[in-house]
Structures are given as C-alpha cells and as structure tokens.
Amino acid sequence: METKDIVFGLDIGTRNVIGTVGYLDGAEFHVIAQDIKEHDTRAMLDGQIHDIGRVGATCDEVKKILEAKTGLNLTEVCIAAAGRVLRTVTTHVEMEYPEETVVTGEDLHTLDMMGIDQAGKELKADEDKKYKFFCVGYSTVKYYLNGDVFSSIQDHKADVIGEDIIVTFLPEDVVDGLYSAVGKADLSVANLTLEPIAAINVAIPQNFRMLNIALIDVGAGTSDICVTKDGSIIAYGMIPMAGDELTEVLVHEFLVDFATAETIKRASTEGGEITYDDIMGISHTIKSEDVWKLTDPVMEKIALEVATKIQELNGGKSVSAAFVVGGGGKIHGFTEALAKDLKIVPERVALRGEEVMKNIIFEEDDVKKDSLLVTPIGICLNYYETKNNFIMIHFNGEMMKLYDNGQLTIVDAAMQAGFAAEQLFPRRGREINFTVNGVSRMIRGTEGESAVVTMNGRTVGINTPLEFNAEVTLVPSTVGAGGSGTIADLTEFTTEYLYFNVCGHRVKCPKFVEVNGSMEPPTYTIKEGDVIETRPFYTVGQLAEFMDVSIDDRYEILVNNRPSSLDSLVYENFAIEWTTTTPVAYAGEYLAEDGEGLPEDYEAPEAEPAVATDARTRIKIETVDLPININGKDMVLSGKKDYIFVDIYNLINFDPNAGNGRPLVIRINGEKCGYADELHPNDKVECFWQND
Secondary structure (H helix, E strand, O other): OOHHHEEEEEEEOOOEEEEEEEEEEOOEEEEEEEEEEEOOOOOEEOOEEOOHHHHHHHHHHHHHHHHHHHOOOOOEEEEEEOHHHOEEEEEEEEEEEEEEEEOOHHHHHHHHHHHHHHHHHHHHHHOOOOOOEEEEEEEEEEEEEOOEEEOOOOOOEEEEEEEEEEEEEEEHHHHHHHHHHHHOOOOEEEEEEEHHHHHHHHHOOHHHHHOOEEEEEEOOOOEEEEEEEOOEEEEEEEEOOOHHHHHHHHHHHHOOOHHHHHHHHHHHOOOOEEEEEOOOOOEEEEEHHHHHHHHHHHHHHHHHHHHHHHHHHOOOOOOOEEEEEOHHHHOOOHHHHHHHHHOOOHHHEEEOOHHHOOOEEEOOOOOOOOHHHHHHHHHHHHHHHOOOEEEEEEEOOEEEEEEEOOOOEHHHHHHHOOOOHHHOOOEOOOOEEEEEOOEEEEEOOOOOOOOEEEEOOEEEOOOOEOOOOOEEEEEOOOEOOOOOOEHHHOHHHHHOEEEEEEOOEEEEEEOEEEEOOEEEOOOOEOOOOOEEEEEOEEEHHHHHHHHOOOEOOOOOEEEOOEEEOOOOEEEOOOEEEOOEOOOOOOOOOOEOOOOOOOOOOOOOOOOOOOEEOOOOOOEEOOOEEEEEEEOOEEEEEEEEOOOEHHHHHHOOOOOOOOOOOOOEEEEEOOEEOOOOOEOOOOOEEEEEEOOO
C-alpha cells in the first residue's frame, strides 16, 4: 500500500473533532486509526466556527495523535461543511426550440446552467445582500418533455424541454472559516463535501434512494436533513436544534458545567444510575429516568421540528422511512417521537450504525461501530467518489474561488461571475412571422457569434474543464441579425405565374402581391405580422404595362371576345385582343415557351379561317350559343365557336379576392378540371371556395 492511497478526514463538529485515517481496498474501506477530541471551549456554535484559533488547535491535536498512531506525515485533509450554512433552491426552468429538435447532451448542460443561474438569482433576492454564495452542487429532480415528466429526455424530439433542479450554495465566509481552521494545523484541503452528502453516502446506499427516505444527522448544534426519491437527493434542510438544547436543560437543573451535563446526557442513553458532582462539589446519584423527564419535552420539540421540516422538503407529505445518524440521534425516545410526528410506524425510523458499516474494517480493536461514525467515514469515502476542492482562477482579470466538484468547466466560472446563460451561447436574431395566402411563414434570424474564450492564452470552448490557477477571459456571445426578406424572395413570386393569350401569343406574367390589402412591389421588405396574398388576375392596363406596350384607345379591347376596358380583370388563360399605337413584334422574357403553363391534356383548337373587317371589329368569327349549368343555375355562353372553362367568368360574378387562403374548387360534371378544359352543351360546372 502506497501513502498516496491513504485519506485523512476531519469531521469538525460543534462539540468535537473526529479524525479518521484509512484507505479504500476494492469495496472495503479500512480505518487505520481514529481519534476524537472535544473542543476545550464552545469555539463552535450551531455548526459555525466562531473561534478559528481554538478550532484549529483542536484539529492540530487530532492530527498529531493520528500521525503518532500511523507513523504518517499528514499534510492534506478532507472536510465537510455543516448543513446549517447550506442554502438550497429548487426551481423550474424551460428551454423552447424554434422547431421540433432532437435533445442533445449539450442541451441538457445548457438547461442545468439555466437552472443554476435562476436559482442563484432567486437566492440573492431572498438572502441578505452582504453575503456572497457559491454553488457547490446541483441535482436534477425531474425532466419535462413538451410538458410531460420523463426520467431521461436525451435523444428525444421536443419543442420544449424543462427540468426541476435542486441547487445548493455555501456562503463564502463559511468556507473561508473551515479553510483557515485546518490551515492553523498546517493542513491543506484535499476535498470538501457537505455533511448531509457525506452521511448519506454511508447511511443510504444508492439502490435505496429510489425510495422516498429522509436522513437526519443529529449533531450537537444542528439537525441536518436530506430527502431522497426516485434515485436522487431531492432536498436538503436543517433545523438549528440538536443535542446541545438537551444539555442546556441539564446544566440549569443539576447546577453543573456544560461538560458534566454532556456526560450525564450520554450516560442516560445507557439506562441505570448516574453519579455526578455539582458546581458546589456535592455528589449526586440519579436515575436515567430522572434525566429523561427533563429532556423529553425538549426532545419532543426537536422531533416535531425535524418532522415538520421533512414534510416541507417532501412536498407537504411524510416520507416512507427515516434513518438517523449522529450522536444527538441516540437521545432516549427520539426515534419513537419522530415516527409519531411523521405518522409512520416506529419500525421505519431507526438509528443507522453498525448495520451500514459492513464494508468498513476497523483495524483498531477498541472502536465501536455506531451512528456517531457515519459522517466521519462518509467524509473519507467522498474523497474517492468525487475528489473535489475549491480552486482559484483569474476570470476576466478578477480572482475567483470555485467549488471544484471534479467537473468544473468554464461555464461554471462564467455563471458565478454573473454571466447569464444566453450570453454564453450564440443567439439567433429575431424571426419574422407572416402569412402567405393564409399559410403561416417564418423567416429566421441569423445565428450570432459564439462566446470567445481563452484559457492561459489559448482559445478553448465554454465546456472546457477549468485548470487550477488558470487565466480565463470570456467575451460574451452576440445576437445574430434579425430575419429579413422581400416579396421577391417568396416562392410564390419567383416560381408561380399567370398565363394569358395576347393577340395569339402566350404570355407569362409573375403574380401580383398584396400586403395587408395593398399591392406592393417585389422590393417590399416583409414585416412582422404581414398578411400577404398573391392575386390570380391582372387588369388589362397592368398587363400592357408589364409587356411595355401602349394601347391605341381608338380601337376596341376584347377580353374573351367581349368588349372591355383597361380596368377589366383578366384571369389565367384569358384571351386578350388589343391594338397598339406602333407595330410590335412580341418578344422578350414575358413570352411563354410552347405549351408552358397549359394542362397536360390541353389540345389546341384547330385553326379556323378569319375574315378581316375594319379595325374596330378586328376579327369576325362564326359563333354558337352554348347552354350550360353553372353552380346550379342554367345559363348560356355566347360569342365564340368553342368554349373553355375560363369563359364562365363572363357570366358569373366571381370575386377572386374572397378566398382568404382557401383553395379554389373547379369541376366539370363532378370531375376536377383545368381552366383550359373544353366545355360542351349542358355541362354542369362548379366554381367555389372550399368550405363555402
């Protein structure tokens, strides 16, 4: 066995200091030597160091005794902070994705950091501003996926993820006091944990933590509590009442000093008679029952306070069982009173001592395995499980102390420095939400720049593990540009067209666009909440403007062979005849390719002879009258020899702007059709907006 395998732990309590030296061998922890020394004076009250020099002197005495026993030179020590100074905050945080996304480990880490940040803000709002708190640990209680509780959400798809998280904090002065005390004994801290965590590591095995159990470490000054459920520690708590309250009663009743009262109290737990001398030097012999009559009211008050705190930490209800450790837990009647106040059977509240130390081997013969040793052993075991400490770094030029839980990253330092979670990760610019033909659309903002981090002069990521005494700089992430777009960027504008037959030429025209009821050019910049609709028609004047021709107003304009004006509406596949002021050879990018825009089954009508007339009449064509039923009404089409579907718009009053995003239904004899489909006598034609 090498020296480096050995751990030295100190349980610095209100009444005494317990030192343990041992090593881990497989699943067994071997205690080489152990020593306990009471404080000469009340140098600690309620778990808080008041006289650093005296506590340091006691630690030094214990260290020297253990060095003599083992022959080792002890320079590093593991310690624990009491639950009295612990602050815990349970909070809920959520993170929403812009669209359904697969949850990654990075997302969970971000969620944790958001929880720590929020818990820190809640703590600062509740606590005295003069105290500075450090996060020393956190545990996820529940995960949420789209509002439902999940045990694990990684790799699931989600719109919203969330978690309930319990975050623990320590005040800076408490940590400094512990460090200073062991420093007086020429010891440096190898590992620091929390007393409730140390106790639970021994008293409640991991497989028991699926149950809803409370652990109470009853010391001299405080009763520290933690509650487990579903495999996790879900809450920590403390009441500032414990064994010293009982001792104080005996001091005044029996007129003895504090140390003698402590002896009487401990002896009473064994039963039988007790002999003591009061401050006048008079000797007395009393029965243990006489002590119990004095201490029972205080003991019952402590039990009630502990039970009330347990129920508060457990969501207003009792736990299934409770385990008690610590010297104060051996008080006569305490476990029975606690069971009564928790409203559970007495068998489910028990002291944890020898039965949880099956894997603890004491190499000294005179050691008694009892509840007093649970926390000291747990402090040593915690060294192997989560070797941690406080480390110092320089963050953006300022010195910072962080509790090293073995997993510290730059994110942890940033959070402690007051950086909000959104400053650490690139932020997308604000999106624009609008509708096109009644369908919701969104233009995303661009991603911002990631936070720029350096450690000791080299560029690193925000999840890079921190190094001891590192020089860290962090420039916050930025917000990307907001979403932007114009009408010209819309698919409806760039790929959807209207086709007209102009003087025998097939013309291809982009659809006009209306925004909030007003027609806008392709350069229009889309804004939040815009209602955009494409128009399925042109006016004759707009068509002429698009084709860059001038209409000779001396001659008649014909739309589907009917006299019309520049304001007349022309729809898909309408035929337009006009006379321009100068001869035009239609050419340019507005001309459609052969067959473009026509239905696949479209067949061009056979050419027919035309008889030229004067310029006003333009063309004379043999015509027929066509009886037809449109939307349930009998009508007659006239003026042409052949008719296609779009010709019905000459007979019916149809508003092309009334759709509001609804699809248009057109049918001939109950079958879907196209605008260019041929009409025959007595056809039944339908044209309506769906859901009308």
